[in-house]
Amino acid sequence: MGISTLDDLTVEDATVGVRVDINSPLTADGRLADDARLDAHVGTLDELLDRGGRVAVLAHQGRPGGDEFAGLEDHAARLDEMLEYPVAYCDATFSAEARDAIAALDAGEAVLLENTRFYSEEYMEFPAEEAAETFLVDRLVPAFDVFVNDAFAAAHRSQPSMIGFPPRLPSYAGRVMERELDVLGHIEETPRPRVYALGGAKIADALDVAESVLERDLADQILTSGMTGNAFLEASGVWIGDPSHDAIVDRDATAIDDASALLEEYGDRINVPEDVAIGRDGERVEVAVEDLPVDQPALDVGDRTIAAYADTFETAGTAILNGPPGVFEEERFAKGTKEVFAAATRAEYSIVGGGDTAAALRRHGIEGFDHVSTGGGAALRMLTGDSLPAVEVLRR
Ligand code: ADP
Ligand code: MG
Numbered sequence: 001m002g003i004s005t006l007d008d009l010t011v012e013d014a015t016v017g018v019r020v021d022i023n024s025p026l027t028a029d030g031r032l033a034d035d036a037r038l039d040a041h042v043g044t045l046d047e048l049l050d051r052g053g054r055v056a057v058l059a060h061q062g063r064p065g066g067d068e069f070a071g072l073e074d075h076a077a078r079l080d081e082m083l084e085y086p087v088a089y090c091d092a093t094f095s096a097e098a099r100d101a102i103a104a105l106d107a108g109e110a111v112l113l114e115n116t117r118f119y120s121e122e123y124m125e126f127p128a129e130e131a132a133e134t135f136l137v138d139r140l141v142p143a144f145d146v147f148v149n150d151a152f153a154a155a156h157r158s159q160p161s162m163i164g165f166p167p168r169l170p171s172y173a174g175r176v177m178e179r180e181l182d183v184l185g186h187i188e189e190t191p192r193p194r195v196y197a198l199g200g201a202k203i204a205d206a207l208d209v210a211e212s213v214l215e216r217d218l219a220d221q222i223l224t225s226g227m228t229g230n231a232f233l234e235a236s237g238v239w240i241g242d243p244s245h246d247a248i249v250d251r252d253a254t255a256i257d258d259a260s261a262l263l264e265e266y267g268d269r270i271n272v273p274e275d276v277a278i279g280r281d282g283e284r285v286e287v288a289v290e291d292l293p294v295d296q297p298a299l300d301v302g303d304r305t306i307a308a309y310a311d312t313f314e315t316a317g318t319a320i321l322n323g324p325p326g327v328f329e330e331e332r333f334a335k336g337t338k339e340v341f342a343a344a345t346r347a348e349y350s351i352v353g354g355g356d357t358a359a360a361l362r363r364h365g366i367e368g369f370d371h372v373s374t375g376g377g378a379a380l381r382m383l384t385g386d387s388l389p390a391v392e393v394l395r396r
Helices: 036-050 073-082 096-103 135-143 175-184 203-215 226-235 242-251 255-269 303-314 335-344 355-363 377-383 389-395
Strands: 015-019 054-058 087-089 109-112 146-149 171-173 194-198 221-224 275-280 283-288 318-322 349-353
Touching (some): 015 036, 036 054, 036 073, 054 096, 073 087, 175 349, 175 389, 194 303, 194 335, 203 221, 203 226, 203 242, 203 377, 221 226, 226 255, 242 255, 303 335, 318 335, 349 355, 349 377
Parallel strands (some): 015 054, 015 146, 087 109, 146 171, 194 221, 194 318, 318 349
Antiparallel strands (some): 275 283
16 A cells, blocks of 8 residues: 555664544543543553554644633543553653653553644645644654554644654554555455435535545445434434424535435436434334424334335445444434444445444444444544545645
């Protein structure tokens, strides 16, 4: 793939700067609520340490002004427990204090540097050559021998810590990055028929993916659900009712027109829900398309849709999923997510991606996918065939 991996790197005694994505949900009092993102990088970090590296880890958490903007002390303590090697925490990112902490590392020791987004440059997007001259990169380059990027989930961002090191240091993809590129970069080689299930609430992104995979003949069927499914349902000429309509238009003013255009051109390959679930008196009530509109928002797909989609997966070579089919956070609207996702694992080969999608899998204990992507936005960008800036700089 033209990208060097850890197989190409001599780690022993090298000081390795490693960018990971451990941006995680936090509790109300700012503690780590979920360590799945940390867990994903354990393999890369343990391997580098096991091979005698001195490892300095860069990561971000939240965004300035947001609820989940926080330091990484908790993340470091958790990584220290999860890894076979010690992980210290340094409350600086690239100052003299940070560089001293890196210089003090022995082989087989790691330090997690402070949230890169505490520095304003890290919240800007740059061309690689300019990112390479930012303070963060300029001051850390002398402290590192090599750079490893394992942060696939942030690979669509042109921020200094993501793209600034490769122009200046020998750079490698970590194991998470390598596996994601192996899988998501070779969709066209997966078995057919290839079925894409697009749900969730990012309607515009789902429409982009649908258009791209239909245009490039990568998709044999598209199964729509979630708010995306509601938009396609309305585009197919079914009036769902004001609450669902308003929710769609609120998210994406052109969604229904865009969905109509896709139905017009590729209608035979796009499946829309046959029924929906709404809430009434605290209960789940299913409403068939023939009985629409309803005056409550459609928050899940119903049994008929679930059965139809499950049938399609039964004979699918590949299932590719993004976005939950319903509001899985509420038990009565989780049925579509649980059953459609479980059915998708029966395809010969199955891939799933997305932040909330991965949370839905964990919450409902859904297992059996061949690949669970760590990336939301990055995975979607790859599904549309776009390149990712942090991957492009590794390719040079
Ligand atoms: P991902 O993070 O996996 O890419 P999205 O962010 O696009 O997925 O969508 C996740 C959200 O979509 C979830 O919070 C879920 O509650 C919501 N959702 C799913 N179906 C519906 C629906 N019919 N109406 C409103 N929200 C929905
Ligand atoms: Mg999401």
